[in-house]
Amino acid sequence: DIQMTQSPASLSASLGETVTIECRASEDIYSNLAWYQQKPGNSPQLLIYDANSLADGVPSRFSGSGSGTQYSLKINSLQSEDVASYFCQQYNNYPPTFGSGTKLEIK
């Protein structure tokens, strides 16, 4: 199985700041990478797919980049509603696998 390593595990930032979350795959996943946002008590929601494509209804302050084994999620101009856990997921190989998550809080 492909291992997905996310960093940092937790992150505290101020409103209006830009934050970046990293995800590393144990092998090349050819940009078959998604990012999900999970607010407390809710189901995960798709933010980004194909490494850099914004899912429907997702604000443009979210962006994804990367290739090969290294990917990142950037949130510009942090808002209070961005408090959540964020997970990466590879869907290049079976089984699809997820990172362990990054918990984002407001400072």
Place this chain on the structure above:
Amino acid sequence: QVQLKESGPGLVQPSETLSLTCTVSGFSLTSYSVSWVRQPSGKGPEWMGRMWYDGDTAYNSALKSRLSISRDTSKNQVFLKMNSLQTDDTGTYYCTRDHSEIAAISPFDYWGQGVMVTVSS
């Protein structure tokens, strides 16, 4: 609109069988694949298995010996059965829809609300 809703017991005895139902609306099970994903509290999700749009199934090898997924297209339902439950099977169980129609592999664009399952005597 697209909706998925899980139902099933919240408490299961160790060594017993878990049975969950995912009822979908707003799309066809013969066009989109549906997966089961579970998530222990405070941890990352784990893909369990998939009901393909064509009726075939795929399972996570770590669970394959205990897991069965089936469907009833006339009722728009996908079923999960997992036997020999242990305490580390405790978590929230979700059904999810593939982002792409008739896709070999795809991220998940719709998730159900989830059902919390506790394995305890």
